[in-house]
Every structure is written in structure tokens, then in C-alpha cells.
Amino acid sequence: MDEILKSDSIEDIMNQLEAKYGKEWYNAVHIEIHQEGKEYIAKVTPLNIKKSLVPGPDLKQLAQALSKRPSESEQQFHTELEEKIRELALPKIQVTVSEDEMKAYVTIFPGLEKELPDPEEIEAELRRSGVVFGFCEDEIRRIVKERILYTPVLVAEGKQPTEPVDARIEYNFPKAASYCPTDITTCSKGDVLAVKVPCKDGEHGFTVTGREIPSEKGKDLEISKFVGENVEVVDGDKIVSKIDGQPYVDEMGRVHVKNVLVVDQRFFTERRTLNFPGTIIVKSNLEGICELTAGKDIFIGGLVSGCVKLTAEGNITVSGGVFGKYRSILKARGNVSAKFLNEVLVISEGDVIVADYIMNSEIVAKRTVIVSGKGQIVGGSISAGELIDVKVIGNVAGTVTHVNVGIDHDYETRRAEINYHLKEILDELNQINVLSEKLREFYQIIKDEEEKQRIKSSLIGLNEKKKHLVAKIEELRRELKGLKLISIEARLKRNPKLVIRETCYPGVVIKIVEEQFAVPYELGPRALNLKALLQLKGEEK
Structure with missing residues (x-):
């Protein structure tokens, strides 16, 4: 196709x-130029098209014509022409290298006798x-x-140098940590919380002419800058926890472990x-159904009510008191x-220390139970290894209260x-019995067979659960x-004692x-x- 420039x-x-x-564009195209006003217009026709339009020379006819030129000038012309013919007989390979030496191109001009070169050529x-x-x-x-x-x-391409990789800190736990989280990440002493991934230099590049293109070096970092509270560097490339607790990353990227977790009711x-x-x-x-287990202490800033289970390796403090409903x-x-x-x-x-009263509860303390303030124990069973210290036990109504x-x-x-x-377990058995009875009633009134089959399956499952609970x-x-x-004798060595500071009402059972x-x-x-208890019993007799 012709092109107009x-x-x-x-x-x-x-x-x-x-x-x-x-x-050498002139070996690739035929060009015709004319001028229109101040503008030059060039019609460009690729020579592969021209080749089909213009017949090539007949080599035999050229040879015969040359043989008939006897003069010296004709002989010289004949020699030059033969050289030109030999030059044009083979294909020409034109190599072009880009200015940045990153690309090399080949353009093939066909020969009169051999059109194309071999790949090796x-x-x-x-x-x-x-x-x-x-x-x-x-x-x-x-x-x-x-x-x-x-x-x-395009027949050859250079290789750009690869980018270097800077050293970085790789964290082994989720970095996000909020004041009142919903997902708690914990760690133990000795856990590897982060590691330093070393830097890596970039690889050198090369141009198509073999010239080396230097690469940049990766940037190193100082791992100590990422060390926060309760962690340490081990082996030069690891950040390790020094305590049990909650790991987190601050805004500077430093790793910390805090041994205190603060939450509120929204967490539950x-x-x-x-x-x-x-x-x-x-x-x-802290309300509803929840269970907390702490490796150290538990502190509740308000009331505890509902089905709440608190287990601590240290102390438990409830500033607002507990309404356990016999389930906490x-x-x-x-x-x-x-x-x-x-x-x-x-x-x-250790000790159970109550600021006001204990009512209808079961208390087991290895050392002491101390009730101050109102200082009353009413109902339930209070047991201690060494001392119970209270103002009032029981009430005028004669509520049965055990102190031991x-x-x-x-x-x-x-x-x-x-x-x-x-x-x-008994509560769960009661729930299963109630649910089973309702399912049986429902089974009697429905007619859909698929629904009946589902109820049968549920009843079988509940019965198996019931057997497990009974076992x-x-x-x-x-x-x-x-x-x-x-x-x-072992218990007497503790010198167990009950201190009544004001009154003990009838209905109380004392056991020492x-x-x-x-x-x-x-x-x-x-x-x-x-x-003293034996004396009191003797007086009563």
C-alpha cells in the first residue's frame, strides 16, 4: 500500500x-515527491510492491550483453556491473540498534538470486x-x-536492572489493635512476634551490546528501632515476647506486648x-452469658449479673458486686x-473479702472470709480454712445459714x-425435656411427612444428648x-476461728x-x- 507523507x-x-x-530507506521504498504551494507531498511505495511491478533483470541477457563490449571502458563497466550483480544476488541484512542500546532490529532486503538469509546468518x-x-x-x-x-x-532486547528490595519487618500477628477489640491476639513468653527480612540488592542489567547497567543496593534497617515494651531482639533478626500478654504495633511500627487487656460490655x-x-x-x-479466663487478675469496674464465669490465676475484683442468680x-x-x-x-x-454482705451464696476460701460494712451473711454456705470474720450471721426470720x-x-x-x-446439667436436662415434649406435641398435629421426619431426627438427637448428660x-x-x-489434725494446725462481731441468729449452723x-x-x-464451740455445745446440753 502506498503511503503519503x-x-x-x-x-x-x-x-x-x-x-x-x-x-538505508532507499533500499526499502520508492519515493515520488511533488510540491503543492509550500507543502511537499511524498508518495512512498514499498519496494516489495515495486518488485512485482518492475521486472528484474535477466542475468543471462546481462552476461551476453557484457560479453559484446570489447572496449576498455566497456570492460571496466562490465566488471563493475558484475560486482554489483554479485552484491545484489544475496539478501542484505540491515541491523539497527536503538540509541539506549536496549533494542536491536533487523530489516531484510531480498537478494536477486537468494531472497532470504538463514537464521544463523x-x-x-x-x-x-x-x-x-x-x-x-x-x-x-x-x-x-x-x-x-x-x-x-525486533530481534534482541536488553535487560533492565531489577529493583532492589529494602529490608523490612514482617509481623507474625495482626497489626491492628484497638482499645476495645473484638478479636484478641495473645502471645506467650518466648513467642517470635516479628522477624527482620534482610534487604536484597538489585541484579545488574545489560544492553544488547553487552554493556552492563549497574543496579541499586537495597536499604538495610536497624531492628532495634522496632522494639517496644516487653519484647527483645534475639539472634539479631527476631523480636520475641518477654511476657505473656497481648501483642500490638504502635504508629511507629514498634512491637509491644501489654499484660493488661482493657475491654467493656461492647466486646461481649x-x-x-x-x-x-x-x-x-x-x-x-458484665451482664448476660460470658466466660473470662485470665492468666493474672480480673477486674470488673461495675456489676456482674447473669451467667458469668470468671477464672483467674491471680485475684478477682468486682467493684460493683455480683448478682449470680445461682448461675455465676x-x-x-x-x-x-x-x-x-x-x-x-x-x-x-486466698481470701474472700466483701465490703457489704453475702446472701444465698456458696463461698469456699482457703484462708479467710471477711465481711465488713453492713457485714452480714444470710443464707447459703460459707466455708474457710482459717477464719470467718463477720458482724451478723443469719436474720430474725431464721434463714438457714451454714458457716464452716x-x-x-x-x-x-x-x-x-x-x-x-x-x-x-440438671438445668440442661430440664430444657431438653421441655423441648422434647413440645416437639412431640407438634408431631401429633402436623401432616407433612418431611416435617415429621425432621422432628423424629431432632427427638433422636435430644434423646442421645440426654443419655450423655445422665451418664x-x-x-x-x-x-x-x-x-x-x-x-x-492437719486442719487444726491452722487454728480455725469464727469471729462474730455483733449477732448470730437462730437458724445458723456453725461447724468448726x-x-x-x-x-x-x-x-x-x-x-x-x-x-470454744465444744464449750458452747456443753452449755446447751
Whole structure:
């Protein structure tokens, strides 16, 4: 196809031809130029088209014509022509290298006797022209296979240097941490929280002429700049936790571990359980069904109510008191402190300290139970290994209240836990029975067979669950019967004592070690150990 080039100068047309067809454009195209006013118009026709329009010379006729030229000038002409014919007989390979030396092109001009070169000849010509890197061998073969003439083809490409990779810190936990998170990430002492990924230099590049293009070096970083609280650098490239707690990353990218987790009631709208190796602080009331387990302390900034289970390796403090509804349990290896305790099970390996009153609760303390303020215990069972110190026990209505000092803490703890679990299982059995009865009633009135089959399947599942719960009840009962008390002598060594600072009403049952006394009348202030209790019982007789 003809191409029309227009410009106000012939030089510009020549530049266009060189840009498209190379410096030897005249071997690739035929050009006709005419002028219209101040504008030059060039009609460009590729020579492969011209070749079909203009017949090539007959070599035999040329040879015969030359043989008839006897003169010296004719002989010289004959020699030059033969050289020209030999030159035109073979294809010409034109190599063009880009200014940045990153690309090399080949343009093939056909020969009169051999139209195309071999791929090897093309590669050899490239090497003679200084191209030694990045050969596109498929493209070289394609030139020959598809007979690509007069058209520049990209046959070699250089390689740019690769980008360097800077050193970075790779965190082994989610970086996002908020003041009141919904997903808690915890760690243990010795956990690898982050590692330094070393930098990597870029690889050198090369031009098609083999000239090396230098690359840049990766930037290193100082890992110590990413070390925050409660972490340390190990082996020069690892950030390791020094404590159990919650890891987080600050705005500077530094790794910290905090051993205190602060949440509020909103946290428990999305989840029911929380297990944290450090201290848990709940800034609000704690209501509904939830379970908290802490490797250290638990602090509740408000009331606790509903079915709440708190377990701490340290202390438990409830600033607003507990409404347990016979479903809550507080268990601590340390002390348990609360403003009041109502209908709750508390197990402490230390002291139970209450600021106001205890009502209808079961308390098991390894050391002491102290009730100040109003200082009243009404209903339930209060047990301690060494001391119960209270102002008032019972009430004028004669509510049955058990106080027990000189206990075997392990025995009483396990007994209380078993009873608590038995109550839970019985509640679940009752729910299963109620649900099963409703399903049976529904089964009698529906007619859809598929729905009936689904109800049958549900009833079978509930019955299996019921069997499992009954088996668990029997297992717990057997364990309860098998519990053994430590000797009386071991318990007496603690010198167990009950201190009544104001009044003890009838209906109260006092037990010191194995001696028990049901109070028949109102008692005034006194301190009772085993000897004093035996005297009191003797007076009663």
C-alpha cells in the first residue's frame, strides 16, 4: 500500500523515512515527491510492491550483453556491473540498534538470486554489528518463516536492572489493635512476634551490546528501632515476647506486648468468651452469658449479673458486686473481692473479702472470709480454712445459714464444683425435656411427612444428648462419693476461728473442723475456735 507523507521541508520527509525504514530507506521504498504551494507531498511505495511491478533483470541477457563490449571502458563497466550483480544476488541484512542500546532490529532486503538469509546468518550479522545479548531467536526464525521483507523486526532486547528490595519487618500477628477489640491476639513468653527480612540488592542489567547497567543496593534497617515494651531482639533478626500478654504495633511500627487487656460490655456483644494470659479489665458492667479466663487478675469496674464465669490465676475484683442468680461462678488462685455477693459460687485459694454482705451464696476460701460494712451473711454456705470474720450471721426470720471453718479446701472446692456442674446439667436436662415434649406435641398435629421426619431426627438427637448428660451425672456422683478429707489434725494446725462481731441468729449452723452446732438462740459478739464451740455445745446440753 502506498503511503503519503506531507511536510513543509524535504528534510523532514527524509527524517520520517529514516525513522520508519532505517538509514538505508532507499533500499526499502520508492519515493515520488511533488510540491503543492509550500507543502511537499511524498508518495512512498514499498519496494516489495515495486518488485512485482518492475521486472528484474535477466542475468543471462546481462552476461551476453557484457560479453559484446570489447572496449576498455566497456570492460571496466562490465566488471563493475558484475560486482554489483554479485552484491545484489544475496539478501542484505540491515541491523539497527536503538540509541539506549536496549533494542536491536533487523530489516531484510531480498537478494536477486537468494531472497532470504538463514537464521544463523542473521545472528552472525547481529554479532558483527556488536549485538551480543538478548537474542529473540523465535523472532529471527519468524523472519525467515514468514518472509518478512523491508520491515524492521525486533530481534534482541536488553535487560533492565531489577529493583532492589529494602529490608523490612514482617509481623507474625495482626497489626491492628484497638482499645476495645473484638478479636484478641495473645502471645506467650518466648513467642517470635516479628522477624527482620534482610534487604536484597538489585541484579545488574545489560544492553544488547553487552554493556552492563549497574543496579541499586537495597536499604538495610536497624531492628532495634522496632522494639517496644516487653519484647527483645534475639539472634539479631527476631523480636520475641518477654511476657505473656497481648501483642500490638504502635504508629511507629514498634512491637509491644501489654499484660493488661482493657475491654467493656461492647466486646461481649460479639463473643461470649475471653481467654487472656495477662490481666483483664472490664470497664463496665458484665451482664448476660460470658466466660473470662485470665492468666493474672480480673477486674470488673461495675456489676456482674447473669451467667458469668470468671477464672483467674491471680485475684478477682468486682467493684460493683455480683448478682449470680445461682448461675455465676468466680474462681481465683488469689483473693476474691466484691462489694457484695448474691446467689453466686466463689472459690478462692486466698481470701474472700466483701465490703457489704453475702446472701444465698456458696463461698469456699482457703484462708479467710471477711465481711465488713453492713457485714452480714444470710443464707447459703460459707466455708474457710482459717477464719470467718463477720458482724451478723443469719436474720430474725431464721434463714438457714451454714458457716464452716477449718475446712479441707481441696475437698470443699471439688465438692462445690461438682455440685455446680450437677446443677448445670440438671438445668440442661430440664430444657431438653421441655423441648422434647413440645416437639412431640407438634408431631401429633402436623401432616407433612418431611416435617415429621425432621422432628423424629431432632427427638433422636435430644434423646442421645440426654443419655450423655445422665451418664455425666452418674460420673460426677461417683466422684463426689469418692472425695476424701485430709486429717483433722492437719486442719487444726491452722487454728480455725469464727469471729462474730455483733449477732448470730437462730437458724445458723456453725461447724468448726468436724464439730457442728445448730444455734438455738441469738448469740452476741464472740470468737469461736474448736474448744470454744465444744464449750458452747456443753452449755446447751
